[in-house]
Amino acid sequence: xxxxxxxxxxxxxxxxxxxxxxxxxxxxxxxxxxxxxxxxxxxxxxxxxxxxxxxxxxxxxxxxxxxxxxxxxxxxxxxxxxxxxxxxxxxxxxxxxxxxxxxxxxxxxxxxx
Amino acid sequence: xxxxxxxxxxxxxxxxxxxxxxxxxxxxxxxxxxxxxxxxxxxxxxxxxxxxxxxxxxxxxxxxxxxxxxxxxxxxxxxxxxxxxxxxxxxxxxxxxxxxxxxxxxxxxxxxx
Numbered sequence: 001x002x003x004x005x006x007x008x009x010x011x012x013x014x015x016x017x018x019x020x021x022x023x024x025x026x027x028x029x030x031x032x033x034x035x036x037x038x039x040x041x042x043x044x045x046x047x048x049x050x051x052x053x054x055x056x057x058x059x060x061x062x063x064x065x066x067x068x069x070x071x072x073x074x075x076x077x078x079x080x081x082x083x084x085x086x087x088x089x090x091x092x093x094x095x096x097x098x099x100x101x102x103x104x105x106x107x108x109x110x111x112x113x
Numbered sequence: 114x115x116x117x118x119x120x121x122x123x124x125x126x127x128x129x130x131x132x133x134x135x136x137x138x139x140x141x142x143x144x145x146x147x148x149x150x151x152x153x154x155x156x157x158x159x160x161x162x163x164x165x166x167x168x169x170x171x172x173x174x175x176x177x178x179x180x181x182x183x184x185x186x187x188x189x190x191x192x193x194x195x196x197x198x199x200x201x202x203x204x205x206x207x208x209x210x211x212x213x214x215x216x217x218x219x220x221x222x223x224x225x226x
Contacts, residue, residue: 004155009153032212034214036217041201041220041222042219042220043117043119043203043217043218043219043220044156044203044205044217045217046214046216049214051212090155090156092156094211094212099158099161099171100146100148100158100161100171100215101146101148101156101158101215102158103148103155103156103157104155105153105154105155106153106155
């Protein structure tokens with residue numbers, strides 16, 4: 001069965017600093033990987049996704065993620081965070097079937113002024 | 114305006130009552146999903162449907178039921194058999210399931226008193 005681990009429950013970053021959120025997955029075949037963001041009490045918004053091809057993918061709001069098969073990782077990065085980036089971030093994986101997404105438990109991002 | 118709507122945003126019920134959460138989409142998507150979110154737990158799949166009149170159990174289907182009589186609609190009933198129903202419920206849809214990107218509604222927060 002597939003699984004996703006987000007090792008950091010909370011991360012605090014100063015505004016303007018760089019950001020990296022970690023995601024490790026477990027899946028037997030080529031995974032389809034996603035990063036979503038959730039503001040308090042809201043639904044999830046897709047930031048970016050990886051299906052195949054270039055291992056560095058660009059998303060919305062200046063985010064990017066790099067797929068590293070050897071490390072089973074799909075870490076999310078942003079060079080300079082803004083206060084509006086404070087939110088909950090979820091990494092997710094899906095296989096080729098129709099079983100729905102498997103999510104990590106999320107990382108809560110706090111931005112310090 | 115295309116999207117997914119969930120109503121109501123907040124729902125309160127007494128213990129022992131069944132309650133139905135609404136999910137409607139006008140994206141012409143074939144696949145629809147229900148997830149449950151608890152603090153610090155990420156999202157877990159309850160039910161999914163790839164086509165009208167067909168649906169499958171997800172990881173935590175016990176105590177829930179669904180129907181898919183129309184392509185646009187996928188209501189979720191939380192029955193009195195669900196032991197701990199208080200949670201945030203999110204509906205999603207995708208073009209045809211599998212690895213297709215899932216788009217999420219704004220969610221319904223259910224509180225059972």
